[in-house]
Amino acid sequence: EDCGPDKLQVWVASCGDSRAILWRRNGGNIDATRDHRPSDDSEKRRIEAAGGFVSEEFDPPRVDGQLACSRALGAFKFKQDESLAASAQKVSSEPEIYEWSAQRGDWLILACDGVWDTFSNERVVQEVCKTDTGVDIGTTLAQTLQLCIDKEADDNLTLMAIELGAVPEVARSLEVTPEIGRAHV
Secondary structure: OOOOOOEEEEEEEEOOOOEEEEEOOOOOOEEEOOOOOOOOHHHHHHHHHOOOOEEOOOOOOEEOOOEOOOEOOOOHHHOOOOOOOHHHOOOEOOOEEEEEEEEOOOEEEEEOHHHHHHOOHHHHHHHHOOOOOOOOHHHHHHHHHHHHHHOOOOOOOOEEEEEOOOOOOOOOOOOOOOOOOOOOO
């Protein structure tokens, strides 16, 4: 791929039901991580192979009728089988790794499931990235979270957005010259 000062590589490790998306300003394409839900075929196979079950009585389905995500850094009670690797437990702590090519001006958005259960990737991009109101990004994020609350979001709400390369890199240098003929005491 082309490389240059405006080209960036973004690496994301995803584990759970929070999501990262990369919105490309040129073209409007969106890349997104995959939510780790117990009902996904590969996740369900691992859960069942570890002696667990996926309860369909809830929306979303839950590991052993309790946990709505199938990968997590915590959730230790679902990781008690000492004969299994961490990646083979009912709830795995193994992240999926994403590598995305980006450019200066693209946006990386990270949010928890409360945001994504309320709004689509496209709607969050519309609220956060495409609004050229001159308003501070913190205010824009707060307004987007308020929209989630107004839509009666019923889960925790965390939202972070980074405009990639928004702050130009400044070459930093330090010049040190010895002082000749002066003694320091």
